[in-house]
Amino acid sequence: MTRRITWTLLALTSVLLVLAVVPLAVSMTARERVAFRDEQRAATRSIAAAAEEHLSDGKPPTGMRRELETAARAGDCAAVYDAAARPVASTPCTAAQGEEAEELVEDVLAGHEPEPPEDEGRLLAAEPAGEVRRPAGAVVLARSSDPLDTRVATIWAWSAAIGAAGLAASVLLSVRLARWVAGPLSALDVSARRLGEGALDARADVDGGPPEVRRLATTFNTMAARTEALVHGHRAVIADVSHQLRTPLAALRLRLDVLGTGAEGDTAVELDAAQEEIARLSRLVDGLLAVARAEQATPRPTTVRVGEVVAERVAAWSPVAEERGVRLRTSEGPALTAALGSGHVEQILDNLIANALEAVPDGGKVTVGHRLVGESARVWVRDDGPGMTDEAKAVAFRRFGNPEARGTGLGLAIVHRLVTVNGGAVRLEDTLGGGLTVVMDLPLWAGEP
Incomplete structure (x- = not known):
């Protein structure tokens, strides 16, 4: 019973933890990915705003270069393209250039919403420089996905730790609960087995377990006490009967032996018949006592x-x-x-x-x-x-x-x-x-x- 209760509670707790922790971790992971993308797009738009002043208004590229330097210090790679999809300026790293970046630039210049891919551990983002329908150029920013992966791994690690802690607590609770319920029942089973094997003094512990089990143990003890009193009473009756019947029979046989010593004729025959009846009565008494002992046997x-x-x-x-x-x-x-x-x-x-x-x-x-x-x-x-x-x-x-x-x-x-x-x-x-x-x-x- 202890195993069944423990495994049942563990299975139930495991299902509840999976249903609670896994969806929460998935939701938090999705939120982290959205937040990371939003931050990347915000950084891209800052560069695009500075690039628009240079490409559309003809202002000096000072602000644009300052934004590119800021992106480079943050570990990002960025590149600015003009309306003809030609590179105008970029950070020292070239991760924001290449075939995938050019495809994003073409989508942006055509007025489409691009779907940035993930390129070898980096996430690409593209924004138009100027109006969406008539952009003066485009900006592509590549950011490493390592911080995002680290945050996602941390979320799942904490989720696993919470699940493991909950499972460990469930193990301790289920074991204690199982022992609290099954322990007194096992002790009661041992006491019942001992009583069935003839140990009439066997009693169950009534101090542990749920109230129902304690009441059952109390009832068992009452039954065992009455059984013990009944058996001892029967044994006392058998002992008394054995003593009270055998002694008079032995005395009667002795008296008949004395009378038969000098008896002759019909008297001797009658005394022999009386001796046979006494012997038969003795065997009958012994048989009845044997049956009574057998009926009280608790082997x-x-x-x-x-x-x-x-x-x-x-x-x-x-x-x-x-x-x-x-x-x-x-x-x-x-x-x-x-x-x-x-x-x-x-x-x-x-x-x-x-x-x-x-x-x-x-x-x-x-x-x-x-x-x-x-x-x-x-x-x-x-x-x-x-x-x-x-x-x-x-x-x-x-x-x-x-x-x-x-x-x-x-x-x-x-x-x-x-x-x-x-x-x-x-x-x-x-x-x-x-x-x-x-x-x-x-x-x-x-x-x-």
Whole structure:
């Protein structure tokens, strides 16, 4: 944003400076040229007036020669011609004589308005000596254009300096303005990113920037504070529930163990059934707490070597699979690095492999694999068990969504929450030939091809 604001203001200032400075410089240049021509014509007319007294009235050429000397001291070259276009007098320099000067004299003697040309850095001017219609002669004055060029160059130099100063001031102003506007927004963006990554104490600075940005930062801080209080409150509830439920369950299991020590017959059977229900209730409590923790997860992404984690979890579950007569294996895949919260991939695979081993009968097969699909790391767990109906798959990711689940019915809910909170996606598909396949698309780590 800082660059966009700066470049926009610079472009606007540049256009305004061009539209203001260039026309002004052009106008001043034209005025200087007109003033220079007027001064040259005035000097020419002074010589022409003195020449008329000599050519028309027959007076001595003293005044005419004095004017020519004055022109020579000023650095001009002048020549006086009679009615027959013959040179009568001139300054020591001969720049006012030649073909171009003679053409001007002929135009003047014919009563025409000449168009003086510029000859090798000199400007020529011609005036009639006497009446315009019947001149007694003509005067040609050549003046160097160096003073005019110097004045024009000075005008354009000052114009360029003014434009550069205006552009420099615009740069300073635009940079300060851009930082004043974009700086607080960038800080707010960093705070929002930190909050999204799990830093619940992240707050934005409310002291800088425009009033609208300060109000936005204040609103963000209020939202962050409420979110932090809500999350901490939920975590406290989970901790309390974990303590308050597990302790009575452990005590109840201990009492049942004591009662079952000397029990026989139907009493022993009932006590064993009660122990199984206590164990099931313990697993249910653990599952509910796991779902609650997953729903409150605000992960900070870390690098996860997908292939290494898959191989590690398959190796960890292999003894359980062998005990149940199930073939658990992994398919080879590329080396991929995903961006997920610490330990989330392990927890996801543990739940999926546990569900698959529960569903697959003896002699069945469970396969875990991964590969690159677009900009995601695709991981799947495929089994050849009984599969799921379309109705069951539609609600499988909800708590206790699958009424036919052999476990607590919370494993897929935990998986769905952990995958989606990390920016991924998960879905259920039918395995070719029968069974269920859980497919997950996990975000790649930044820079992963």
